[in-house]
Structures are given as structure tokens and as C-alpha cells.
Amino acid sequence: MVTETDSDIRGTVEEAWYAALGAQAAGGEGNFFALGGTSLSAVEFMTRVESRLEIDFPLELLFRRRALSEIIDECTCRYRDLHSRRGSSS
Numbered sequence: 001m002v003t004e005t006d007s008d009i010r011g012t013v014e015e016a017w018y019a020a021l022g023a024q025a026a027g028g029e030g031n032f033f034a035l036g037g038t039s040l041s042a043v044e045f046m047t048r049v050e051s052r053l054e055i056d057f058p059l060e061l062l063f064r065r066r067a068l069s070e071i072i073d074e075c076t077c078r079y080r081d082l083h084s085r086r087g088s089s090s
Contacts, residue, residue, distance in 0.1 A: 009079055012052045013072045020045035031066040055079050 020041040021032070032042065042062050050057045055078040065071045 006076055009053060009076050010072050013049055013075050014068065016045050016048040016052070017068055017071075019048065029067060032062045032071075037062070049075060053079050055082055 017032075021035050021037055032045070037045070042059060046057045046059055046062070049055070053075060055075060057075065057078070061071060061074055065074050
């Protein structure tokens with residue numbers, strides 16, 4: 001089983017954030033939608049994070065967890081939870 005480190009998770013989420021938002025998201029501070037995100041870019045961001053980290057990333061997270069740092073924290077928790085459950089079921 002391959003597990004990501006916190007910095008790997010951060011890098012994955014940041015990469016998806018900047019791919020979805022472009023240069024206007026430099027610094028990662030602020031709300032996804034206030035930084036120019038659209039419903040289409042939100043789905044692209046969500047899909048990229050889900051596929052790379054193999055976690056559930058409901059679109060509502062972009063509304064509840066607005067700043068990049070909050071989204072990274074949430075993704076890290078979801079990743080750890082998923083992999084701790086997988087490890088205990090083997």
C-alpha cells in the first residue's frame with residue numbers, strides 16, 4: 001500500500017488548485033470562486049483531487065472549506081481516514 005505524506009497531499013491539492021484557477025490563484029489565499037473559479041473548474045478540481053488521492057471529495061467542500069489551506073487540511077484528514085480504515089481491514 002502506497003501512502004502519501006502530508007507534503008505530497010499538499011502538493012497534489014495545490015497543483016489541482018492552480019490547474020483549475022490559473023495564475024490568478026497565486027498565493028492560494030481566498031475563496032475558490034472569488035479567485036475566478038467556475039462550476040466547471042470546480043468539478044475539474046474536485047475530479048483531479050479525487051483521482052490522484054483516491055478520496056471522496058464532494059463539491060460542497062469548496063463551499064464549506066473555502067481557503068486552499070482548509071481544503072488541504074480536509075483532504076489530508078480524508079486521506080488518513082481512508083487509509084487507516086484500509087489498513088485495519090487487511
